[in-house]
Each structure stands twice: as C-alpha cells, then as structure tokens.
Amino acid sequence: MLAIALVLVVTSVSGGHDSGDQYRLAAVVLALVIGAISWFFTRWRVEDGVLRIDRGLFRKSSERFPLHQIQAIDTVRPGLARLLGLAELRIRMAGASGSSGRLAYLKAPHADVLRARLLALAHGVDEAAPAPPEHQLLQVPPARLVVSMLISGPGLLVELLIAAVVGVALLYPSAVGPVVGGGAASILGAVGALWQRLNGEYRMTLAEAPDGLRLRAGLVETSAETIPHGRVQALRMIEPLTWRPFGWVRVEVDVAGKGLKGHQNSPQRRAGRALLPVGNRKQASWLIERVLPGVPVLRTPAPARARWKSPLRYRHLSWASNGGYAITTGGRLRRVTDWVPLAKVQSIRRVEGPLQRRLGLASIHLDTAGRHIYAVARDRDRDEVAHLMASLPRDCRAARRSAG
C-alpha cells in the first residue's frame, strides 16, 4: 500500500502536468487513509489454541490459525516500515496448501517477542521460556554478491545496453532523444529486476534454528524467513558460465506452500528462492549435505548416443539415485544440478520423442510440488529407463513411508 502511494507521488512529481496534480495527490492521500484504516482495524488474539486475526472495517474477515499447525513465522520489514521501527509477521502453516497469515506492522521488538511466544505455544513449550539460540552457518559478503550480479547474465546484458545507449549518445548526439527514450525503458526494467534481486539477497545469513533453517537478508526490505525441516521439495545448484572462473555457484531451494515473499512479479518467483545466492563449491556442497543428508555422490553420465540428440549439453547430462534422493544434471551454458528427495516426488513421467526412439533413449521427469525446480533425467538408455520406471515408484513409496 505504502509502496503504491510512494510510486504515485514520484510519478506525479516527474510528470509535470499541472492539472493532474491534485488528482494524484488525492489518490495518494486516499491510499494512505485506506492503509491506515486497514492497520487500525486489524485485531488478533490467541484463544483455545487458535490464533485469530480479524481485519477490515467495511469488508470484515476473520481468519483462524490452529497453533499446533504453525510451522514457521517469518519477519519481514519493508523499507518504510524499517524507518518507522515496525515489522510484519508472516505465519506459515503446515498442510498441503501452506496458507499464511499476516500480522502487519507491529513495533519491531514487540514483533520478536510475539513471534517467540507464538512459536512456544505452537510447540507446546512454556511461553516464558527463552527462545533457543540460533547457530550461524554462513554469511554471504555483500561485495561478492554485487560482483557476482555484475558478471551474471542479466547483469552483463544491462551493462551492454547502457554501453550501447551511451555509445549512441556520444557518436550521434542528434539521435539521443528517441534512442534514450526507447532504451531507457528496457534498461530501467532490467535494472529494476536486478535491484529486486540485490535487495532480496543482500548480506544473506544462514542460521540453524530449532524449527528449520533461518535466512536473513535484505538491503532496503529485510526479512527473516524460516525453511522448516522436511518441507524442502527440491534443491538446485546453478553454475553460470560467467561465474566459473571464480568457482562460484548458486543454490536455490523449492519449499512447499505459498510463495515465500508474496511478490507477484519479482524475479525471485521466477528464479527460485536462493539458499546461497553466491558461494564457492565447498560452501555449496556443505550446505547441501546439511539440508539433504545422505545424497549420493557418484553419478552415471548419459550414453554416448545422446550426443546426436543433445549435442550441446550432452557432456553435462548425468543421473544418480539412492534410496532417498535422485540427482539430475543438465544445462548448456549454465550447468544445473537438481536434487529431489524421493519422498517428495509427486509423479514420475517417462517421455520418448521420435529422435530419442530412433536412438534408443528416453527421459524421465520427476515432478515435485515446488514451483521452479523440476528434475529431468534426460536421454538415458532405454533399458535403464525401463528398469527405473519399475524401481522408482517402489523407492519413492518406501521413502514416503519412512519419512511420514
């Protein structure tokens, strides 16, 4: 709400049409008033093991969250709220849909205390007991994040665009107007996406908490999110081409439930939640071993015939599975490695295209409940696939039984 109001103010200031100004001002004031009313009329209470949140003046809503189903509580502090010393609590529930409740804008220390109390109640521990301490695992230095973004694919693209616009401006000063106008829009869009990513991953700190992994990050908007144990649907490690000289990799995670941040268009929804925005291989493998203990190490590459079908990525294709996990690798310019716990597999699909049929190959897709990460064992030998289609359902079933 406040963000919308700010955007309106900024655009009205830069617009420059006099007659529209008072309408824009009225819209800003209206947005602020609506936001204030919504905040003022939000009430919450804990009764009978249920957290109840009532909100709204004209359109009332009353939500109930059973305490024992609370799985994690995230703390989010948007930029403006930070200035005012406020914080927002997002409550994430167990269950297939993973619905979430929001308690917007409490005073920051009060929010921490409330979070500790709610979690204590959820776990059936005495409210007054102090929260168990977190154990910090690793931290991503901001300099490394900035450098990695500058040399990443989207970063290089933005730099190229800016260089092109500047070059045109210098060489053909008369053509500056339309070129800058056209280029500026796309540059602003790309820069905005990069900024969102920077903001979401700045100074990320990973800590081990009793209820899961705790991720703290943020530049303007800070957030502290919890990834509960056992909700990880899939893990992905990405090695972009431009990062390989530095030996940097990126680790993303898919967690069951609604989007963690609630941004609709942010690149994070497209790219997946970053567990390790940038780090070296040692950190990544240590982290993966921590989140998914017992992953297989040896991998079998694709048969040589696959070169005819996927010449560019043939070298990077491989697959492995033991009783608990499956690993697939692939990717052309950016090597991608996916880990899927077999207990989380939703369905298994075998796909065989005409070229694959001629070469005696097939691919296996392992579908998970996550939004971004999908594991594909590409271009495996047909007999191997036949064997896997018989054994994988059994293994997944066994993994489900032993996990749940």
Add this chain to the structure above:
Amino acid sequence: MTNLSGVGDDIVWQHSSPRLQTLRQCQVALLGLGALVVAVGVPVVLGQVPLGVALGAGVVVCSFVASQLMSRRVRAWGFAERDEDLLVRRGVMFKRLAVIPYGRMQYLEVTAGPFERTVGLSTVQMHTAAAASDARIPGLPTAEANRLRDQLTQLGEHQATGL
C-alpha cells in the same frame, strides 16, 4: 504398437470407449468438410475454378492424413490401475507414460465437453501437488468415469501422505 513396458509386461491396459474414436473421426470429418467448402467455394466464387479444385484436393488429402493420425492417437491412450499407483500412457510421436501414486492424488475431476456429452463420454483428470502432472483419461463412459473417480479418491485418502 511399440512396447512401452518397463513397468512390467503384465500390465493390463484399459482403453477409451470406441465411441471416442467415432467422435474424433466425426470431428475431423466436420472440420475437413468446413475447410473443403471454404477452399473450393472461395476460389470458385472469385472465378478461379482450377485453383479451387486443387485446394479442395489438398484439403481432402490433409483430412485423410489427419484422420489416420487421430485414429492412432486415440488408440494410444491407455490406463492401468495397479495396487499403489495409476499408469496413464498417451501420445504417438512423443510417447508419454505417467506413474501417479494414489497417495499423491490431490483431487480428481470428471469433465465432459459438449461433444463428449452427446455420446455419453467423460474425461477423468488427475491433479497432484505438482503442476506438471497432467494425467488425463478421455473418452470413458460417464458411469465408468464416476466409478473411477470415486475409487481413486478413496484409494488416495487411504494412502495420502503430507508434503
């Protein structure tokens, strides 16, 4: 038909009702007829009779080919109920085989489009928590579709596990 096994050669595949084949062939024929009318009619009205005849012949050939492809496609749909999961196979060029454990089925839909309804057929569609699971069984008699849905729902509830 190419052997799609690998999940065991003792699978008993069930297929869609033969009425689905008839329905699809009728749809192809109707589309072909419409295309024929346009392909022949428009040039003839504009005075180019040879062009109209050539286009019409082309449409007839295409319709024949489409009808053959459609026939193979309908025959390639199959499903099998096993103890713990459901197998669905489809596709001629891109052969696909999906294994969906009963415990992972979140909900099942029985839908029937207007054409399917005229011949008393329905489609059963299965959903899991993954968006990519796209198992559909078209062309089942409506009573059979409802029975399958109820049975799968019950099996799903018994074997459901959390995310």
